[in-house]
Amino acid sequence: MSSVKASTEGLEIVDRARKMRKWDKYASIWCEQAQVSQTTLKRFWQRQTPIRRDNFEAICQAIALDWQDVAAPEYLPIATPKNLPKLNYIPDKRCRKVWGRDRLIQEVLNALTDPQELSILSLSGPGGYGKTEAARQIARATLKRHLFANVLWVTARQTELVGDRISAETDSDILDSRQFLHQLAIQLNCPSDRVRQHLREEKYLIILDNAETADVDSILAKLTKILNPSRALLTSRLQTNPPYVKLLPIQGLEEHWCCELLRDEANYQNIPALLEADREQLHTIYELSCGAPLALHFIVGRVLHDRTLDPVLEELKQAKGRVETFYKFCLNTAWQQINPSSRNILRYMGQMDAGILGEEISQVGKVEETNLPSALTELRRWYLLENQKDCLGNWRYSLHPWVRNSIRSNLVDRWQPSLKDIENIAKYKFNIDLDGDII
Structure with a gap:
């Protein structure tokens, strides 16, 4: 059986992944998940000699990494882009x-x-x-x-x-x-x-x-x-x-494009308060939002919920052209209005650095499967959630970087994942239970 050794860059990727799980370099749970000895795990970190490829792959899989992203180049299959x-x-x-x-x-x-x-x-x-x-x-x-x-x-x-x-x-x-x-x-x-x-x-x-x-x-x-x-x-x-x-x-959108965006979203979501907005109100939105697309989408979500434009215009005036201040107004307002399942989704996704599948949210995100569709719909209506396809064509849910960083920095909530939460995430991602048995 072939042997493999990690590259320096690969170990840095592994180091970040294990820190996210708050594991030590030689954590027993890691050995259990990968079904390797602590000695093998130490040899993996030391890079002095290659280890068996099946053990190498298992160590990487236990922290949701592809072994080819970690291995030194000389151990990778030979292929060229052409x-x-x-x-x-x-x-x-x-x-x-x-x-x-x-x-x-x-x-x-x-x-x-x-x-x-x-x-x-x-x-x-x-x-x-x-x-x-x-x-x-x-x-x-x-x-x-x-x-x-x-x-x-x-x-x-x-x-x-x-x-x-x-x-x-x-x-x-x-x-x-x-x-x-x-x-x-x-x-x-x-x-x-x-x-x-x-x-x-x-x-x-x-x-x-x-x-x-x-x-x-x-x-x-x-x-x-x-x-x-x-x-x-x-x-x-x-x-x-x-x-x-x-x-x-990159500048904010020009005024006529702001109006086009607002009208299109108002038609799509059927929001009379925006459809009936007069030219002066639309001009005020343009000036105070700085034409930032995220601010404009937040405005749509706020008006959809409030069914009136006046409170949103007032918050824009308070922000005085500081769009991130207005973003905070919107996120705080949304947090107070959304249901507990929607909050749990934001808490969970705020800790993730990439898009996730709906199945993952229901299994480890503390959201009942029956509540998941309505919670996702609610977050989309507030423009807090994004749907994206990965390179394999799978639909994943993600957050705008500003929303993710705000959740992670405790802008609206001080929740942090517990050790049990992290273990549940690991159990799902690795498809292995904590005793090392295949599910």
């Missing part, structure tokens, strides 16, 4: 419709295809301005127009941005250049040391989403050395603008 089907790593759209971004998309496409332009672009703007959605549309447009061989998409969501600083338990929780390169290698299905070669043999578009929660300086230093003809696009709440990056600020 011999493989091109997988789609572009996330599914978050909004039912996207308004008013055609001009921005064309500007970015022109810059990406202009050989005289810098090879790295940064789409920057406040939270809720639609950076990820714009990047998604740009990525799909490049493939539709055959401008790039494929799109490689990396999302930095393991940490949070507080003010202008990254909040993380340790430096290893922050996506750095080695981990970023490792993610590219996974999507290219090649060792990390071959990424540069592939990016030069074919023209790829690399997108780093939520770059503000990554060690962007180290990543940019690496990118500048491996691009050409490939290109890179960042989305970030911070204005990263070194001399080798072209900054493209």
Whole structure:
């Protein structure tokens, strides 16, 4: 039987995964889940000698990781992107419709295809301005127009941005250049040391989403050395603008696009208070929301519930153009109105860094299966929940990064998962019970 050894980058991925479960490096529960000895687990961490592949796979599976994401390149199956089907790593759209971004998309496409332009672009703007959605549309447009061989998409969501600083338990929780390169290698299905070669043999578009929660300086230093003809696009709440990056600020929607969005959602949800809004009220919404799509969707959710526009306009006036202040008004109001099952869904999903299946919510999210459909519908009506397809075509539920970070930072609730909660999550994700028996 073959043996495998972890890479340095792979161990960093494992380290983050085990910290999420609050496990020690040599936790007995880990050994039980993987059905390996503590000695084997220690050898896995030490990397001095390879361990049996079945044990290696079991150790990775116990923390919901693919062993190929952890293994050193020399132990991976040999394959090249040219011999493989091109997988789609572009996330599914978050909004039912996207308004008013055609001009921005064309500007970015022109810059990406202009050989005289810098090879790295940064789409920057406040939270809720639609950076990820714009990047998604740009990525799909490049493939539709055959401008790039494929799109490689990396999302930095393991940490949070507080003010202008990254909040993380340790430096290893922050996506750095080695981990970023490792993610590219996974999507290219090649060792990390071959990424540069592939990016030069074919023209790829690399997108780093939520770059503000990554060690962007180290990543940019690496990118500048491996691009050409490939290109890179960042989305970030911070204005990263070194001399080798072209900054493209994203603005709020223009007034007529704000009105189109509000009318369309009002028709879709049948909201008379918005359908009957006069020109002055719509202009007030535009000015005070700064044209931020997230703010506009929150407004729709609030008016749908309140059945009147006046309280929402008053909160907008109190926020005085600070859209994140208005977001907080909306989230706090929603939290007071939604039912306990909906709150449990937000609590659970706030701790997750990626979209999850409905089955997972009902089994380990403390939501009865019979209550799940109505709770999900309620959260969608408040515009707190997003439906997305993963690269395999499965529907998953996710939160907007601003909503996730607000829940995680205890803006509306001080709930934290208990050890029992974490064990239940592990039991579900690994499909193994706590005694090591297959379910």
